[in-house]
Amino acid sequence: MEKPSNLLLKLSRQLFDDPLEQGRFVTALTQPQPFHPCILWCRPRPESLPFAIAPTVSWQPAPVDRLALGERPGAHPWHEAGYFYCLDFSSVFAISPIALLKAQAGRPPQTIIDLCASPGGKGIFAGTTLQPALLLSNETIGKRMGALVSNLRRCFTPAENTAPQRVAAVSLDSQVLAEAMPQAADLVIVDAPCTGQSLLAKGETAPGCFHPVSINKNANRQKRILANAARLVAPGGHLAYMTCAYSPAENEGVMDWFLERFPQFAPVSVPPLAALQSPLTELPCYRMFPQDGLGAGAFTVLLQNQEAGAAQEIGEAGWAEFWGQLRQRCGAISRPVWIRDRPDHSPLS
């Protein structure tokens, strides 16, 4: 067993008042246990499955199955054929608030921008759950684009799959995107780069992840990305912010900063996650901790832009203009990659 560092012990005291809970948290990181594998269906769920299923939890979204320990869904031919995407349960938890938007009054989001997208899991969840007119997946780090494009192609190219009408991938800094397409999105997903502290609960490493310098650097990077994300959200639209870190400075701390600077945004309650309310804030922010055995852990919050104004409908002409602008303004920096277009419509190139 690895001896817990002083920085980890300090974090455990920041997170929990109860010494027993502090101990359970530290143990989950120093003696990692396997979590159930999980799949997200990209086409209607077949009645008979080739996997043993684990019990469903109360907030588990419909297109997701938690599998029995020991199942290896990634090795099944249905994976390569794009029937499902392997997503860990913490990621399912973190992205699950957006499922609320499916049933929202008015209409579900038409345009979704996944700002920190690679390898693609949260965007694929959003695309299959909300089936927007457009999913634009952005990954700033060029060398991570290959994995993103290949996952989007695998999950969204088969005609039988539940997919957005259009899917494209770009590799831009969030500021460039915000300048190119202000208020263009009904939903922006910020699955932010973070210290990656929860990797330890999966038995992986994240060097320096509890160090204050690393926490501070990541919190600042998240603030910059969120500030750009705010500019992308249409009036009435939503912003989903999540991390796989535990430190309050990266999560609730970033949220406090954001709401002070962008008061037009308000956090939205997510009733299915009520039992997972973060104990570190009065705001409706939600946390999964590794000692509860479901997943390595995550933080999530859904915000709505309360500004008045109509969300834009993208008709065919509007769509052509949108794509043209994207290519014109961003094409020189990063040529967008088309993954899927409407079956009755030839790709705009």
Ligand SMILES: C[S@@+](CC[C@H](N)C(=O)[O-])C[C@H]1O[C@@H](n2cnc3c(N)ncnc32)[C@H](O)[C@@H]1O
């Ligand atoms: C937590 S991962 C995203 C995981 C992905 N959303 C998924 O569900 O598969 C964070 C992503 O942010 C990207 N990233 C790193 N620095 C960034 C920045 N300055 N702006 C935007 N994204 C950045 C990383 O390359 C990484 O792909």
